[in-house]
Each structure stands twice: as C-alpha cells, then as structure tokens.
Amino acid sequence: MKLVVQVKLLPTPEQAQALDATLRACNRAATHTAQIAFERGVKDRNGLQKLLYADLKATFGLSAQPAVRVVKKVVDAYATLAAQAKAGLLGKPTGKRYRKALSRPVAFRPEAAQPFDDRCLSWQFDARTVSIWTVDGRMKHLRFTGSADQLKMLHAHRKGESDLVQRGGKWFLIATCEIPEPAVAEPVDWIGVDRGIVNLATTSDAANYQGRGLARYRNWCARKRAELQRKNTRSATRRLTRRAQKEQRHATHVNHRISKEIVSVAKRTGRGIAVEELDGIRERVRLRRDQRDTLSSWPFHQLGQHLKYKAQQAGVAFVTVDAAYTSQRCPRCGHTEKANRPARDHFRCRRCGLAGPADVVAGVNVRNRARSAWAFVTMPVPTRP
Structure with missing residues (x-):
C-alpha cells in the first residue's frame, strides 16, 4: 500500500x-x-x-x-x-x-x-x-x-x-x-460504522463520537470568517486563508483520532470494519439552505479513507455497503418505513416495537449488511465436474 x-x-x-x-x-x-x-x-x-x-x-x-x-x-x-x-x-x-x-x-x-x-x-x-x-x-x-x-x-x-x-x-x-500490506485476517464479526453530522461516527457497539465540540468550533470559525470577509482588506484575506487551513487541519486530526480508535478496537476483537457507501451524497440529498454548509464542509469521505488505510495497515478487513435506508430499517424484523424514525436521535419500529438510538440502529444495519456482503465475497466459486 x-x-x-x-x-x-x-x-x-x-x-x-x-x-x-x-x-x-x-x-x-x-x-x-x-x-x-x-x-x-x-x-x-x-x-x-x-x-x-x-x-x-x-x-x-x-x-x-x-x-x-x-x-x-x-x-x-x-x-x-x-x-x-x-x-x-x-x-x-x-x-x-x-x-x-x-x-x-x-x-x-x-x-x-x-x-x-x-x-x-x-x-x-x-x-x-x-x-x-x-x-x-x-x-x-x-x-x-x-x-x-x-x-x-x-x-x-x-x-x-x-x-x-x-x-x-x-x-x-x-x-x-x-509499505507491504499485512495479510487480512478472517473477521469473526463486523463493526458497523454510521457517519453523520451530529454524531460524527457511531458504531454497532454503541460507541459514539459526538460532533458537539466540533460544531461549536466550526460555528466560531464561521463567525470569524464573516467578520474578516466584511473587512475586505488584504490582511483579512491572508487571515482567511490561514484560518481555512487551520480548520482543515483540525478536521483531519479529529478524523485521524476517530479512525484510530475504531481500528484498534476491531483489531483487538478480531472483527472487520464496515461503512456506508456515501459517494455522491451531496448530489443525491436535498437539504435546507441552513444545512448545506454543514454537509458540504465536513469531510465524510476523508473519515472513510482514514478507516480504510488504517485497517489495511493493521490487517483488518474493510468493506463498504449500500447506505439505503440504514436509519429506517429495523434490524430485528426488517420492516423499513420513514416513520420508524420519528426524530433524528430516536428509532422505533412500527411493526415489532424495537427502539433505540437511531445512529446505533444504523450501525447495526451496516454490520448486518457487511456479514452478507463478506459471505458473498468469500463464497467459493463452484467448479464443473
């Protein structure tokens, strides 16, 4: 690699x-x-x-x-x-x-x-x-x-x-x-990772990496950016460039820290890591005007890339799965409905009554899809008699 x-x-x-x-x-x-x-x-x-x-x-x-x-x-x-x-x-x-x-x-x-x-x-x-x-x-x-x-x-x-x-x-x-890649160990199970804005990453083990502190920092940066833009001077432009670089370095540091912790848990427990396929999410998802800046400025793809290469370095299996309806599907009975998620943080199945944090449920669904995907990938190819 x-x-x-x-x-x-x-x-x-x-x-x-x-x-x-x-x-x-x-x-x-x-x-x-x-x-x-x-x-x-x-x-x-x-x-x-x-x-x-x-x-x-x-x-x-x-x-x-x-x-x-x-x-x-x-x-x-x-x-x-x-x-x-x-x-x-x-x-x-x-x-x-x-x-x-x-x-x-x-x-x-x-x-x-x-x-x-x-x-x-x-x-x-x-x-x-x-x-x-x-x-x-x-x-x-x-x-x-x-x-x-x-x-x-x-x-x-x-x-x-x-x-x-x-x-x-x-x-x-x-x-x-x-760097030579270590052999990927056969996973005993999977850790499903759901990425988001309020919670930057939530695993199927209910490990939650909240974005509250990051949101406060980014809001502070946005206010400072607006102040400098109003000044419209050369020195303000230079400071804007430095602040943008500093904010980017901070986001990269946060992504490194989160991915390092998830990979270390996966390696210690002999499991693989599964994430949602989020390519093209900015084109697929329509948001309110006040939400667009938040979605566009946070590097979701970078977090996935950090997880991938750190997993490769550690010899941990890594897969991406379909992201469709992971936050609306019940992992117990399979019922999928928008009403299963009455609020951003809560999930409650309308059929069987399973309830819990919505991001954890999404992580469990990612884990379950990884089990099926890995079984299909590792399935031996039948040979002709």
Whole structure:
C-alpha cells in the first residue's frame, strides 16, 4: 500500500529564495505546456515531450529531467480532468461548470506543488539533508525534519517521486512510501460504522463520537470568517486563508483520532470494519439552505479513507455497503418505513416495537449488511465436474 510522508524543510534565506524561483519557473513552464497542449490537441506524454522539450529548457531554464517532470505533470492534470468529467464530477455535459472546465486550458498556480524524482532529488537520511535541483544549480545540504515515526518510515519505504510544496511561507517535501500490506485476517464479526453530522461516527457497539465540540468550533470559525470577509482588506484575506487551513487541519486530526480508535478496537476483537457507501451524497440529498454548509464542509469521505488505510495497515478487513435506508430499517424484523424514525436521535419500529438510538440502529444495519456482503465475497466459486 502507498502512504505519503510529509517532512518540513529548514532552508536558509538564500535557499528559500532559490526554491521559490524554482517552483515559479516550473509552474510557468507547466502553464505554457498546458496552453500548447490545449491549442494543438496533443495531450500524450511522448507527443508533448517531443514538441516542447527543447523550448522548456531554453525558455524557462529547466534542466533535462525537470522538463520531463513538467510535461508529466501537465499530462496527469489533463488525465485527471478527463476522468472527473467521465465520472460525472463536473456535472452534466450541458452544465456551465462542465463546459467551463473543458473549454479552456489547465492553469497552474505560481506556488503549486512540483514533483521531483530521484534524478532531481536525493536524500541523506543520516545527515537529515536533501540535495535538490534548482534553477540556480544543485542545492546541497538542505536540512529537513519530521517526527521519529515519519523519518523511520521514510528511510525504510520511500519510493518514487517527492513533491516540493510551499504553504504559508514554509517549505515541505511530501514523499511516497510503499509499505507491504499485512495479510487480512478472517473477521469473526463486523463493526458497523454510521457517519453523520451530529454524531460524527457511531458504531454497532454503541460507541459514539459526538460532533458537539466540533460544531461549536466550526460555528466560531464561521463567525470569524464573516467578520474578516466584511473587512475586505488584504490582511483579512491572508487571515482567511490561514484560518481555512487551520480548520482543515483540525478536521483531519479529529478524523485521524476517530479512525484510530475504531481500528484498534476491531483489531483487538478480531472483527472487520464496515461503512456506508456515501459517494455522491451531496448530489443525491436535498437539504435546507441552513444545512448545506454543514454537509458540504465536513469531510465524510476523508473519515472513510482514514478507516480504510488504517485497517489495511493493521490487517483488518474493510468493506463498504449500500447506505439505503440504514436509519429506517429495523434490524430485528426488517420492516423499513420513514416513520420508524420519528426524530433524528430516536428509532422505533412500527411493526415489532424495537427502539433505540437511531445512529446505533444504523450501525447495526451496516454490520448486518457487511456479514452478507463478506459471505458473498468469500463464497467459493463452484467448479464443473
């Protein structure tokens, strides 16, 4: 499995200036390449490289391998855009968003991340320094730092490209690590996880991770955001960006903590983890205006991704199941009706009278569906006599 490790660079002022010039030159070259690719309809790697390789070196001061990485970056951007359009993530082909995205060339921000491979970037783990190509020549002895666990993983499993990133005046390298996956143990049962807004996650064991504290924090952030937006100054805009990044980091931390606890319980008890399939929920569900911001801003998908990769690391089985009617179906008699859930927090079956917290009932339904799904997946294929 692939994981990313982020380390912080500690450049001197002169080194930071060279890194900034390098990042901007690479992104100017990428924007130019994307423009030519769009105008001439050449979006394959070999064609673009043959067309622009010499121009990138002469015009933008790139060396051979950085020019190749710029071409690959543009090709990947167009491939991602095409995949998003095919998957319907840009809306309908007749929609404004779809036409706007595909009617103009891809552009890259001056500070957008730039990939470096082993020909442009080398690591000296004992000295905790890197040697990296810049437009001013090869920069050696650039120091980096990170947590002990991150550095250990980086040293043992780093493979492939690393991205140079600038955020808030700070410099980072994001490296890809390939870690061997442990064998997935056959689960004795399942933990069903229901994700929500009021309760961020509720398991079939009735473990509840409430979102009350997070809701207060996000409401406070929304008030501060409104105050800064009313000021409409440059400094207010900078503070808005910093606050948005801080809120995102907080949400990621909460998701990490919740997923870590659920996976540890599953591993200790020999069970697997099941979650609802929530892809496309923003398009499927119609909400009141005051609820839209809450649904759109909380990273439900990220929590599912954290559960998935942590389960893979721990050798815990992980499945996704259909989310339809999990909060309206009675897990005892199977009766499904909207009236089974008279209030957000309560469930009461109109047929058999089973009652309990609605999110726990949803988690139990997710668990039951995982049992059926896993039995179907592991069912042996019959062979012909």
